[in-house]
Amino acid sequence: MKQTIKNRKLLTALSLLFTWLAAGTTTAQAQGFDNLPDPIEDVNKVVDNTPDSIAKALMSRPKPGSTRKGENPVLFLVGNSTMRNGTRGDGSNGQWGWGYYASQYFNAAKITVENQALGGMSTRTFYTDLWPAVRDALKPGDWVIVSIGHNDNGEFFDQRRARAVIPGVDPDTCYVGFNQRTQRQDTVYSYGHYLRRYILETRARGAHPILMSLTPRDAYDDKGRIVRKPQTEWGAYIAAVEGVPFVDLNDISGRKLDSYSPWKEKYHFFGDKIHTSKFGAEMNARSAAEGLWESRNPQLRPLQAMMQNVPLKVKPVKREKGKPVLFFTGDSTVKNADKEDDGMWGWASQAQTVFDESKITLFNAARAGRSTRSFLREGLWDEVYNSLQPGDFVTIQFGHNDICPITDQKARGVIPGTRDTCHVYKLDNGQYEVVYSFGWYLKKFIDDVREKGATPILVSLTPRNEWPGGRVERRDGSYGKWYREVVAETGVEFIDMHNLSADFLDKKFAVKQLPADKEKAKAKMDELKEKAGSKYFKKDHTHTSKLGAQMNAQSFAKGLRQNKSELAKYLKK
DSSP states (O other): OOOOHHHHHHHHHHHHHHHHHHHTTOOOOOOOGGGOOSOOBOTTSOBOSSGGGHHHHHHHSOOTTTTOOTTOOEEEEEOOTTTSOSSSSSSTTSOBOGGGGGGGGBOTTTOEEEEOOOTTOOHHHIIIIIHHHHHHHOOTTOEEEEOOOTTOOSOSSOSSOOOOOBSSOOTTOEEEEEETTTTEEEEEEBHHHHHHHHHHHHHHTTOEEEEEOOOOOSOBOTTSSBOOOTHHHHHHHHHHHHTOOEEOHHHHHHHHHHHSOHHHHHTTBOSSSSSBOHHHHHHHHHHHHHHHHHOOOGGGHHHHTTBOSOSOOOOOOOOOTTOOEEEEEESTTTSSOOOSTTSOBOGGGGGGGTBOTTTOEEEEOOOTTOOHHHHHHTTHHHHHHHHOOTTOEEEEEOOTTTSSOSSSTTOOOOBSSSSSOEEEEEOTTSOEEEEEBHHHHHHHHHHHHHHTTOEEEEEOOOOOSOOGGGSOOOOTTTHHHHHHHHHHHHOOEEEOHHHHHHHHHHHHHOOSOOOSSHHHHHHHHHHHHHHHHHHHBOSSSSOBOHHHHHHHHHHHHHHHHHHTOGGGGGBOO
């Protein structure tokens, strides 16, 4: 698209003509960043959530360079809402930018990460409106990551945004016209031209520029792959010509999305097809870190020396050739103190009583006090997911802690039911979190296990030491119903430990009929609770003794045999 001086003059004349025609029907009003109109849908069919309060967003961003510690360098992030989302970037709208999670991959004692991105910015508008302050804050040894371009299409000089750039990398292409937003003459350059400016001006301050391609969108090409954006090719070209490191974030994250099920790919976005959920933002942050960490560009070695946490966290399982691993996940009913003979025990601590360990490796990854939600949020599930290999097995057993308060300090409650529903909650600690249904979390775990070529097994929660009507409590109207709905939807193997163990307890202690007198009936139920508790439970109505843990392990083995499960062949004869 290279233009001669003559062509530039013609474009300028046409631009002025269009501006004059538009002036016949509307009057452009000068607008600053503190009084932009309400959010509007752009040409990408996306409503950006920042323009509703640009002033608040600007104040929420750190003053460029203000996070610097002593003489340590700063890593500045330049981008848009995919890097920093919402007015404050705190997830209050359910959307997160990946810049929020970038700092966890850098040693704060050596370098600080400043997310200077802002929603709604294009390569051009960030350069004209926000870049000068960032540039002036740069010091020798600093780093600048530029990953921007989602908003670079649209109109060149419209009243509300005026953020489009000319596609491509031609250094001589430009378009001159009257910018209605700024109320002055303006010149628009190519995408590559703006990238060059970021690079040259960063270097002029003695800092190190890095180009990254864009985050992927929720869009597929005709081959069923996530679309790779054209800015990738342009950015790679500019990086090669200018001799700066380039990380193809678009492809690194795109390949991950390609490997997911369609259901999983969708929940990495939230609200539209460009902005990410917490899942998507965390994935993009990791992809960016992996791209930097794995790069062989020698220019990045000083930055790599300041990085951390890039290798995936895995469980310390000792693998033996030819032996699959059985991972147990869940709460304290699966893994407890598991030490004193007269203490509380989780049933997976007794799995060796039913499994032949010469054929299969057992690893108890459960954690006391966790729900599906907190097990996931705390990274406990990811460690199991990262450890899985084809042929492994994973039991998924939660419920005792899931229907708790949603926003309290422990933040482990979930939405009852199994629908794919969610809601943004403000927690008591002031943070925001998107919380899903009990069934949604179970389905995520199941989907993740299958993705790795392993086998998920859903296990119903253990029965409690409660005896309404003279028989042990059954919770088939809530959890039991939800488990079976997940089974019907996913086809996952299901072990109904709740009822298998309850049947065992009923045979031991249940009475056919309670006394008609209420006081005597209550006394009888208390007696049953005391008898069962003295042998199979410990300290409360939920946690089991060592014998109770062995009972639940036997129930699990019984369920496997009834199912003719693939896992049953690893049981003791």
